[in-house]
Amino acid sequence: MTYETDLAAAKRARRAWTCSCGADNPPTYDACHDCQRPSWTCANCGTVNATVWSHCQECDGAIPAEILGDREEGFEMTWEEHTALQVGPRRVGGRYDHGYSGSEYEVLAIDRGPRESWPSWQITVRGADGQVREHCTGWDSRRDRIVAQVPADVTVVSIGRLHDEDQDQGEWADVLQRATIALDLREHFRDPHAISADLRHLTAHDQVVRDTVMDTPGVREVLAATGLQVQGYLAGPKAAPITVVTQCAGGRHRAATTAMALRAVIAGDVEQAATYGLTDAAKAFTTRGLSVDLVHRDLDKDVVDR
Template sequence: MADVEVTSFGFGHGPQPTAHVVLDLRQHFRDPHVDPALRTLTVANRAVRRAVLRTSGIRPLLRATVAQVTAFREGPSGEAVKVAVGCVGGRHRSATVAHCLARRLRRRGLAVDLRHRDADRPVIQR
């Protein structure tokens, strides 16, 4: 059983998953989608991850979310903490933040299930 379940998703592909912690990255962080070279790529591509991680505010958000998950884990329920990370399409920002969050939590000894709900769905045309 996982200690933490992390799901990336795109608001443009449907409703947000049910979660204890929801990160909505749509308004506050630069979207790699605007770069035609990155638009059709996903979190599986290093260039996408690099572009997202170089965005001001992303690394502090990851640190804060690790602290938030840790606080939830200290509660008495014992059930998995569910984290949903969303952007418009679920291919770039949310998938990268979810990927990095899962990695950071695993380094702290937590069992993490990571799911990219919409990373392989079609690019949303805007």
């Protein structure tokens, strides 16, 4: 699997970059593997950098002015996007490490702001010495690491049913049995590669595949309704994590695309949801501050002959 191999090598070299959705990416990726949010490429040396870094991690060249904009306005991002990049993958209850001796800490609270007084956002942590501190130090994947992560509020998992018998599925082998909501897209929404042979060897990483899936009549309505289902479960008396599973045949087109779209909606990422035509669905989640994980079980597997 190219993504996993490249990412492992990048992490060993401490050159992976972390997107605001929490996914880590190899330095050669110019968009996030999970949510497709773009980064920026250094004009001096060609290194791909996360937008959270204002200087190139390779040559220290500055981010282009047309991307950076006014620093006081958060790098031309929305406030939510800027804060998400600073918080990174950290969640309340999780344990993390700054990368030097005795720097492990537990997150007690995250105030995403904006706040009237400085700091404009802050994180409350308990250090290895037992002391509670408040600060606004941003997450940097070159330095920071996850020690113990708590479950996300919502996990969206895409799967291909033709891979159900594979031996390398790990914790996602029985995901359908654990699903809170399961969407089966196989019968009602036509497989993109059946529409065009050109799409057969492409995946949801490719814009043309995402456009083809989202332009299928009924898909946006189903995803908007799924967002309402998630809200309903969240309103219930038991605050258990929610797992949403999207299913298609191979897991490379319909399931992966709709999972990406649902992640944007449930995370309240209006800008990203707009690229899927789901702006209004995402607006209902903007104030919830949910942690949302996106998992593609079969996206990067080979095409299944059938």
